[in-house]
Amino acid sequence: MPNILVVEDSPTMRQLIGFAIKRIPEAKIIEATDGVDALKKLSAQDIDIILADINMPIMDGLKLVSLVRNNPSYKNIPVIMITTEGAEEDKNKALAIGANAYLTKPIQTQELMKLVSNLLS
């Protein structure tokens, strides 16, 4: 049963991502509204994959990925960035920090599902 952490400040996006993820058999969705909230959720339970927005209040997605990659307990968790930033340099920056994949909004749920399934397997 994969635990999927969705880190998004927008309730609309959280719900939409949740809709897509629910189609993965037995997937459990854990929601966080920013990077700090995500770190709390990470310490409370085992997480199999993180889907994170970049632009968020308190702690953004890039900072979160960098902290996750520098923590021995979380460093192997795959991370997918979901963002409005479509520039190539933004993508390269996120991948350099340690994100496994980069998706731009508006998202296609099929594409997200495919990515999540691939990274989980």
Next chain:
Amino acid sequence: MENEPGILKKVDEFLQIFKKGEEFTKDLIRENERLRFKMAQLEEAIQNTGNEDKIRLYEERIKILDQEISSLTERYKRVEEENKDFASKYLEVETENNNLANLYVASYQLHSTLDINEVLRIVTEIIINLIGAEKFTIFLVDDKTNELVSVASEGLLPGEIPRITIGEGTIGRVAKDGESYFLKDNVQEVQKEVDLTDPIVCIPLKIKEHVIGVISIYSLFMQKASFTDIDYELFHLLAGHAATAIFSSRLYTQSERKLTTIQSFLELLKEKPKR
């Protein structure tokens, strides 16, 4: 010695008989060889006759197998075509599913609150995350001045957004006529220079035929090249549902305010006799 010629005659006779016997034996051997050769020929002929039957049988079986192969190839082709058909239908269903999820989430979120600021934030979120707009404004009609006033925006400074008189320019006309406006040209080319009176999309927020405001979009994110079918569905949904959500939340806020005022007034009235 008298018998000598008789003995010689008998020997000669014996030799004659022996020669005849030798010849007869030779004849027999020859005949035997001839017959054996014939038998071998017959055996071969018999064997050949059996091979032909087998060949005929094999040829028939090959023919049947050929027919089976061609029928299987036909079926395989048909199945392949069906598979392609199913794959494209699956993609269609997936896209449809994606679109319905977008519409459901948008509509669910729009009606999830009665707080006007929260409703405006949700409309903004939908336009950013589901449509992919970078710069836009939500205008509401100010009934006192008959103008459109920006109440929420993204990618623009609040001070730079002008008030728009209803009926004037693209935005004003959309508010007056209640008809959506979509730029027909290449969206990415046009949006390089943003003109706040000339949007690429303008959607009226309508309750039945009554326009309460408009959504004006000036540019899209760089990864969004053009509008898709779901965008038009979302625009349609926003035109109705966002209008209802904004209108009802405004009414609710007003009624809450009135209720508070009335309650305060009643409190005052209750307190007066005590004095």
